[in-house]
Amino acid sequence: MLLLTVDEHSPEPIYRQIIAQIRDKIAGRVLLPGEKLPSTRRLADQLAIHRSTAAAAYQELWALGFVDLSPGSCPRVRDRMQIATAADRGEKGLVDWQATASQPSDALWQSYRRLDPPGRESTPALINFASMNMDSRLFPLESFRACLDRAMKNHGDVLLGYGARAGFRPLREYIARRLQSHGISVTADEILITNGSQQGIDLVFRMIAAPGKTVAIEAPTYDYVLPLLRFYGLRPVEIPVRRDGMDLDALAAAIAADRPVLIYTMPTFQNPTGISTGQAHRERLLSLCEQHRIPILEDGFEEEMKYSGRIVLPVKSMDRHHLVIYCGTFSKVLFPGARVGWLAAEKECVERLAAIHRFSELAPSMILQAAIHEFCQSGHYDRHIGRMHRAYRKRMQTAVRALQRHIDPAWAEWTEPSGGFLIWLKLKPPPRPPADWKAHLAAHGVEATTGGSFFYGETPDTYLRLSISPLDEGEITEGVRRLAAALRQLHSPA
Amino acid sequence: MLLLTVDEHSPEPIYRQIIAQIRDKIAGRVLLPGEKLPSTRRLADQLAIHRSTAAAAYQELWALGFVDLSPGSCPRVRDRMQIATAADRGEKGLVDWQATASQPSDALWQSYRRLDPPGRESTPALINFASMNMDSRLFPLESFRACLDRAMKNHGDVLLGYGARAGFRPLREYIARRLQSHGISVTADEILITNGSQQGIDLVFRMIAAPGKTVAIEAPTYDYVLPLLRFYGLRPVEIPVRRDGMDLDALAAAIAADRPVLIYTMPTFQNPTGISTGQAHRERLLSLCEQHRIPILEDGFEEEMKYSGRIVLPVKSMDRHHLVIYCGTFSKVLFPGARVGWLAAEKECVERLAAIHRFSELAPSMILQAAIHEFCQSGHYDRHIGRMHRAYRKRMQTAVRALQRHIDPAWAEWTEPSGGFLIWLKLKPPPRPPADWKAHLAAHGVEATTGGSFFYGETPDTYLRLSISPLDEGEITEGVRRLAAALRQLHSPA
Numbered sequence: 001m002l003l004l005t006v007d008e009h010s011p012e013p014i015y016r017q018i019i020a021q022i023r024d025k026i027a028g029r030v031l032l033p034g035e036k037l038p039s040t041r042r043l044a045d046q047l048a049i050h051r052s053t054a055a056a057a058y059q060e061l062w063a064l065g066f067v068d069l070s071p072g073s074c075p076r077v078r079d080r081m082q083i084a085t086a087a088d089r090g091e092k093g094l095v096d097w098q099a100t101a102s103q104p105s106d107a108l109w110q111s112y113r114r115l116d117p118p119g120r121e122s123t124p125a126l127i128n129f130a131s132m133n134m135d136s137r138l139f140p141l142e143s144f145r146a147c148l149d150r151a152m153k154n155h156g157d158v159l160l161g162y163g164a165r166a167g168f169r170p171l172r173e174y175i176a177r178r179l180q181s182h183g184i185s186v187t188a189d190e191i192l193i194t195n196g197s198q199q200g201i202d203l204v205f206r207m208i209a210a211p212g213k214t215v216a217i218e219a220p221t222y223d224y225v226l227p228l229l230r231f232y233g234l235r236p237v238e239i240p241v242r243r244d245g246m247d248l249d250a251l252a253a254a255i256a257a258d259r260p261v262l263i264y265t266m267p268t269f270q271n272p273t274g275i276s277t278g279q280a281h282r283e284r285l286l287s288l289c290e291q292h293r294i295p296i297l298e299d300g301f302e303e304e305m306k307y308s309g310r311i312v313l314p315v316k317s318m319d320r321h322h323l324v325i326y327c328g329t330f331s332k333v334l335f336p337g338a339r340v341g342w343l344a345a346e347k348e349c350v351e352r353l354a355a356i357h358r359f360s361e362l363a364p365s366m367i368l369q370a371a372i373h374e375f376c377q378s379g380h381y382d383r384h385i386g387r388m389h390r391a392y393r394k395r396m397q398t399a400v401r402a403l404q405r406h407i408d409p410a411w412a413e414w415t416e417p418s419g420g421f422l423i424w425l426k427l428k429p430p431p432r433p434p435a436d437w438k439a440h441l442a443a444h445g446v447e448a449t450t451g452g453s454f455f456y457g458e459t460p461d462t463y464l465r466l467s468i469s470p471l472d473e474g475e476i477t478e479g480v481r482r483l484a485a486a487l488r489q490l491h492s493p494a
Numbered sequence: 495m496l497l498l499t500v501d502e503h504s505p506e507p508i509y510r511q512i513i514a515q516i517r518d519k520i521a522g523r524v525l526l527p528g529e530k531l532p533s534t535r536r537l538a539d540q541l542a543i544h545r546s547t548a549a550a551a552y553q554e555l556w557a558l559g560f561v562d563l564s565p566g567s568c569p570r571v572r573d574r575m576q577i578a579t580a581a582d583r584g585e586k587g588l589v590d591w592q593a594t595a596s597q598p599s600d601a602l603w604q605s606y607r608r609l610d611p612p613g614r615e616s617t618p619a620l621i622n623f624a625s626m627n628m629d630s631r632l633f634p635l636e637s638f639r640a641c642l643d644r645a646m647k648n649h650g651d652v653l654l655g656y657g658a659r660a661g662f663r664p665l666r667e668y669i670a671r672r673l674q675s676h677g678i679s680v681t682a683d684e685i686l687i688t689n690g691s692q693q694g695i696d697l698v699f700r701m702i703a704a705p706g707k708t709v710a711i712e713a714p715t716y717d718y719v720l721p722l723l724r725f726y727g728l729r730p731v732e733i734p735v736r737r738d739g740m741d742l743d744a745l746a747a748a749i750a751a752d753r754p755v756l757i758y759t760m761p762t763f764q765n766p767t768g769i770s771t772g773q774a775h776r777e778r779l780l781s782l783c784e785q786h787r788i789p790i791l792e793d794g795f796e797e798e799m800k801y802s803g804r805i806v807l808p809v810k811s812m813d814r815h816h817l818v819i820y821c822g823t824f825s826k827v828l829f830p831g832a833r834v835g836w837l838a839a840e841k842e843c844v845e846r847l848a849a850i851h852r853f854s855e856l857a858p859s860m861i862l863q864a865a866i867h868e869f870c871q872s873g874h875y876d877r878h879i880g881r882m883h884r885a886y887r888k889r890m891q892t893a894v895r896a897l898q899r900h901i902d903p904a905w906a907e908w909t910e911p912s913g914g915f916l917i918w919l920k921l922k923p924p925p926r927p928p929a930d931w932k933a934h935l936a937a938h939g940v941e942a943t944t945g946g947s948f949f950y951g952e953t954p955d956t957y958l959r960l961s962i963s964p965l966d967e968g969e970i971t972e973g974v975r976r977l978a979a980a981l982r983q984l985h986s987p988a
Contacts, residue, residue, distance in 0.1 A: 116659070152638075185579050356599060361833065
């Protein structure tokens, strides 16, 4: 006889108590597949419960697959497939994920593990020139929190619904107005909100990706773009970056030889070199692309960080023939955690990109877009940019002075950037190069990014990219001192 | 002589006033390219300003590309490329975006315009069974707003930084615990947070996409999946959905014939049919896939909406051999606006998907993830699910009763769903079919989705999908009445 008990005083409904006990007995093999269970009526009598309670228990056990029910006969224990448990987790599964993944996605995974290995979080004892994170001490936390709350209070029921196509309309309108201060004239219809500028780049690549197509990129360039190009089967053609920006003669030659379908460029505070091109360079680049009708993806990720006063307008400002897809972000002046960036391009291009966005994730959340809009509208954004300019003008001056003071020109050369967060050192080959630059720097208490990951091909030279974005003046000065010590050791006689 | 004026009392700095006036004169062709401007000293004398102010104005005009400066000679107006203005916007640009886009992305754009034409917003006068939006009257607005604010107060400085790989750790841990209530045993390492479940599907497709690969899908299936498969060059094999779910004999035959690399299925409240498969069906599906080592993408988008009491556990619950990639979301029980969904799969698979996610958009925003975590942790989520179950149990009963009462079996047949939001009507061919179903229904004051978009191939039959998610009981009853009137007209003698 089946031994079950019910507790009328338990908060657990009686039918659930029965289910749990029968499941336990099956799991413990006290009840075996095929075994008969009492009929609904007998179970009800035995436990002094209502028949409908017993029936409900059997119904759910049937739905869960633990018993077979057939009219006129007693329920029987079913030979149910086992529920997976933590014990199964150790076992290697049946699927070969490498074989299931495409070759390009397998390669992307390898890049991920190389560029961004798990546990790469920086050691607090090291001064970190490698991170492009922003300095959280400068986040406008309280004012943004208030804006977020106000946005929810005023538009919550709309914001919790599915997002609007192409993004929260008032924010698109604000961005269009804001871009005018950079000489760019677009309407809200020519703006697509993206999850940071990285997604903007991803969408453009996905729009054009087809086997054999070529994209011209700067060498060096943003390291997170290279694996993505490869992933989409796009062939990069590297155009060297000189002191004044991308080598336009080399670009002209590449256009003739490789017919790129897109040119990806960062004219302002290029990552990793920090170089900004001048007006004449921008005009020639645009003319060249107009002549060949090649679209430009202009990455203005640090456009707002022109704190040194010399303003050069984006290429997009002169884009009378709608070749330029301009990509911007709030991440590099406000904070990255809202993941709000945008693309500005000819309306048809924006709609094509919006289609990919739509099928990839329906619509981005409007909650944070509305909060950023509130933040911008109420003047916080302009004030915050002012604060950021003052802070980083001093920080960059501190960095440059420290480099001039501590780094011997025989060890490295660099160009003074006119804004942004990046300084690019070209190292002179030391008499005794370290086996592992990262380890050598860490031994001196400092981190920086070595140049290799910014080139698609090999580079014979050694570079270090210094990012000052997460560091204050004291950390910058001390960091450069440590860097100098690391370089001195490699250059001093043994 | 150059006529300029400066206003010392203006809030605009003097050098900016000079810049603006010279730019205006160039734009108005009062100053022509090549024309000489006064030297810094002469300009300073003329306006009675400091020489450094005049120099600063020329420096910025040079950076902006309006003047040429060379040592020892006067500044000259430069032949600058024009800034684009609103007037240029009307012109068609130089880039042929259709030719620039890949053929698959062009097709995706066509699908977007067909499925989701601009201005498709529903007419308020119509009762809308077409929308899968949630009923904003049920959103837990105030409690979520409080949770969002608390999350910002407690973790703001972290949340505004770049997000953690694979998502906000405490939320991943919560989801892992929560999945146990559906019989699924996974750890936080086996969870990847995505921007809604749509992005989960997109990432899986991107991971496997390679020319010639085949994916088995249900026919009919979720309409937003079909264009995405095509976009990634994946060939769908349609497996008919019967009354008890996907036809597993047909699936076995398709596995033998087409060797699919993935099976995409919605075992619970399938979209669009509303059908849930039983335990035996799930076991046979999993066994079949184990035998052939084919991964399953199990879309549990409405898993939490099992309000009728009969609980069947997800296929993933039995997945001892790690074949199942389970895809879930908060959108269909909480609200869609946070765009928080997840994938649960074998750790290696999750890491491969995380790599694609990382290069596509760095990391999803942690702000909303932390707010949802706060909402779940403090018990709001469980209470909200209870409320949603009570509301939709009644709404679905109302819908089914109204259909039974008003829709003649000679016009249509349907299956009563055991949960979720969807009812799928198979229409009997009316003597006088309308030229345009959408227009015919609209003429009777009701909207519903016709079946064609849920099939990859052609379907000879006519279906209507009714979604009750945005409607209350009164709207549902009235909507079914209007639908009945629309069908009656087609079936009644002229």
